[in-house]
Amino acid sequence: MESIQIFGIIVAAFMIFRATYQCWKRKMKRSVFIIWSSIWFVVIVVAVLPGTTTIVAKLFGIGRGIDVVVYLSIMVMYFLGFKLYNRVEETRKEITKLVREIAYMEKKK
Amino acid sequence: MKIFIVIPAYNEENKIGKVVKELITAGYKNVVVIDDGSKDNTFKVAKSAGAITLRHVINRGQGAGLQTGITYALNNGAGIIVTYDADGQHSKNDLPAIIKPVRLGQVDAALGSRFRKTDSNTPPIRKLFLKGGALLFRIFYGVNLSDSHNGFRALSRNAAKKINITSDDMAHASEIIDEISRKNIKYVEVPVTITYTDYSLAKGQNTLNGFKILWRMLLDQLLK
Numbered sequence: 001m002e003s004i005q006i007f008g009i010i011v012a013a014f015m016i017f018r019a020t021y022q023c024w025k026r027k028m029k030r031s032v033f034i035i036w037s038s039i040w041f042v043v044i045v046v047a048v049l050p051g052t053t054t055i056v057a058k059l060f061g062i063g064r065g066i067d068v069v070v071y072l073s074i075m076v077m078y079f080l081g082f083k084l085y086n087r088v089e090e091t092r093k094e095i096t097k098l099v100r101e102i103a104y105m106e107k108k109k
Numbered sequence: 110m111k112i113f114i115v116i117p118a119y120n121e122e123n124k125i126g127k128v129v130k131e132l133i134t135a136g137y138k139n140v141v142v143i144d145d146g147s148k149d150n151t152f153k154v155a156k157s158a159g160a161i162t163l164r165h166v167i168n169r170g171q172g173a174g175l176q177t178g179i180t181y182a183l184n185n186g187a188g189i190i191v192t193y194d195a196d197g198q199h200s201k202n203d204l205p206a207i208i209k210p211v212r213l214g215q216v217d218a219a220l221g222s223r224f225r226k227t228d229s230n231t232p233p234i235r236k237l238f239l240k241g242g243a244l245l246f247r248i249f250y251g252v253n254l255s256d257s258h259n260g261f262r263a264l265s266r267n268a269a270k271k272i273n274i275t276s277d278d279m280a281h282a283s284e285i286i287d288e289i290s291r292k293n294i295k296y297v298e299v300p301v302t303i304t305y306t307d308y309s310l311a312k313g314q315n316t317l318n319g320f321k322i323l324w325r326m327l328l329d330q331l332l333k
Contacts, residue, residue, distance in 0.1 A: 096173045096277050103143070103163040103177055 008047035012040040110188030110212060113139040115181075116160075117174025118195035122149040125195050129158035132193075135201045141181055142195070143174040151195075171260075172281025176274040183269055190269045194260045203301040207263045210297050217268035217294045220254065221261030221301035232305065245323070246283070250290040254298060258282040261301050268294045279321075 016037045023033040046053055046069065053065025062068050114137050118125050125142060132140050142155035146168035156162045163177060175192055182190045189211050193199055199221070207219045223231055224239075231239070239256055246252045260282070264272065272288045274281045289296055 092277065093275060095167075096169050099146075099165045099167060099169050099173070100177045100180070102166055104181065107163055107181075 005047045012043040015040045113182035113187040114191045115178030119145040120147045121195040124197045126154045126158045129160045143178045145174040170277035173277040207299045211263045216297045217265040218296040219263040221259040222256035222298040223303040224255040252290045
């Protein structure tokens, strides 16, 4: 086994362990926990059996297994970036609403 | 018809007192100043000058301030809402002209334009940017304006209800035009004088901000 594989397994195991702990402490929603730990579970599978990515790659018509992983990661990151942007915008609007309500309440006093 | 003048103000203690007093002396009783989380005495100065004062506990930007003032005016029976700058760039002498088309019911929005006057002393670089903005409005929103970002406007009650400002920052100026276009609000441009002073230029928009607004406009168009 290559050292990168061992490294991958350790990181993934740590992430799953952390998520489990947070979920147990009720700091993470169960749905998030399931998505998060399955992502890292896939990482473990790929680390132990690198051949699996080649199977998926062939399915998509992409040459190398590792390329599939890179493409998917980029897509997931863009998606998360977009989600984050939306969330920040939402929060900004809520803060403004709150500030506005406080202004009206102060005025009424 | 009850006329409200809405002035968002951020750190304007030096100018806001004079601006408010001028308006009240000119006979406009309902002057609403929104202190947008200023670090100076803007709130106190505006209040003692006789304005109706509202305070944002933290700074949220000019767009947020405008919406706070507009909603307040609507809730207090405003028939016409005028938006006005706090830094003394606008002239009270232009008020009757900008209010008139709305009061007569000819349009629902009267938008101030500094380029419809011949004696405008707009600095060339600013002129270039504002004209560029106007061109973009034509492309994006299909609205034909000579001045893209002028804070001097008069809105009918109806228009003020329809326009919903969600951009807290300076992008609100574009958003208002976008709303006017989307909601088919009838508008007219009215020539107004903008007095550029070193003070107002230093406090106002710089060129970099122009690019930021452009970026936001593009993003909004893509995401809407």
